[in-house]
Amino acid sequence: MNNIFAIPAFSDNYIWCVHDTKHAVVVDPGDAKPVIKTLKEKQLTLTSILITHHHHDHTGGIEELVSAYPGVKVYGPKNPLIEGIDLRLSEGESLSLSNPELDLNVLETPGHTMDHIVFYNNELMFCGDTLFSAGCGRMFEGTPEVFYHSLQKLTHLPEQTKVYCTHEYTLANLAFAMHVDPENTALQDYQSWANKQRASDQITLPSSIAEQKKINPFLRCTNKSIKQNIENIMNLSADSEVDVFAALRSCKDNF
Ligand code: ZN
Ligand code: FE
Numbered sequence: 170m171n172n173i174f175a176i177p178a179f180s181d182n183y184i185w186c187v188h189d190t191k192h193a194v195v196v197d198p199g200d201a202k203p204v205i206k207t208l209k210e211k212q213l214t215l216t217s218i219l220i221t222h223h224h225h226d227h228t229g230g231i232e233e234l235v236s237a238y239p240g241v242k243v244y245g246p247k248n249p250l251i252e253g254i255d256l257r258l259s260e261g262e263s264l265s266l267s268n269p270e271l272d273l274n275v276l277e278t279p280g281h282t283m284d285h286i287v288f289y290n291n292e293l294m295f296c297g298d299t300l301f302s303a304g305c306g307r308m309f310e311g312t313p314e315v316f317y318h319s320l321q322k323l324t325h326l327p328e329q330t331k332v333y334c335t336h337e338y339t340l341a342n343l344a345f346a347m348h349v350d351p352e353n354t355a356l357q358d359y360q361s362w363a364n365k366q367r368a369s370d371q372i373t374l375p376s377s378i379a380e381q382k383k384i385n386p387f388l389r390c391t392n393k394s395i396k397q398n399i400e401n402i403m404n405l406s407a408d409s410e411v412d413v414f415a416a417l418r419s420c421k422d423n424f
Contacts, residue, residue, distance in 0.1 A: 171269050175372055176207045181337045182226055185295060189269035192216045196295045197335050201230035205237055216268045220245030220254065221297025222285040227335060248284035258286060280316025281306030293331040296323065301334045302376045304342030305387040313415035324388055328379035339363050339373040345424045346386050349398045349417065355383040390414045
């Protein structure tokens with residue numbers, strides 16, 4: 170049984186570390202320094218790195234980590250612009266690591282960036298900047314159709330799947346979620362919990378697919394009151410789920 174914890178980096182990134190008390194895997198190491206420091210303290214040897222997409226705050230530490238831990242293998246998306254990837258993965262491919270033991274499958278989730286992938290198994294997913302608690306990534310490269318379809322793929326994973334995202338954006342996301350879904354009692358309860366967590370310097374992750382389906386407006390585009398609220402706020406008519414998603418995303422961009 171593996172352990173998972175977050176190594177904080179920059180102002181709001183989490184570099185997830187999976188370990189078996191000897192060997193470790195890290196996800197999206199944007200900065201090598203906090204990773205090396207933490208692994209030393211815990212006497213862990215890095216064996217693998219997982220990368221979800223090309224942004225620097227997710228890839229910036231690869232080179233330094235590979236030279237600090239010779240033999241470390243780097244897994245990431247097919248995007249040739251990301252340097253230092255040993256094995257490039259696409260949808261449907263899987264990964265079987267032995268130190269620590271970790272089996273993962275790959276989904277392609279374009280939207281935040283076009284190269285974005287998510288690693289998942291029966292228990293968890295590392296979803297990078299595709300899905301956040303109560304929100305989703307900014308749409309830098311995709312279209313609403315493409316991004317919405319990617320998020321829908323994630324909601325079809327088992328309800329208990331734990332959601333490990335790369336940023337602590339929860340409170341800001343909740344402020345927006347309350348703006349478009351104020352009567353949702355599950356959302357209100359989650360917000361009070363998250364406020365308490367942050368007030369005592371605790372992280373709000375991981376979440377779960379079940380929880381996100383209840384509180385995340387970007388996964389609730391079929392909800393009638395969210396549709397009506399975003400139509401009123403944006404002064405438009407959203408004829409499809411994708412239209413609701415597009416309106417939510419652009420409203421959040423300027424929120
Ligand atoms: Zn990103
Ligand atoms: Fe990021």
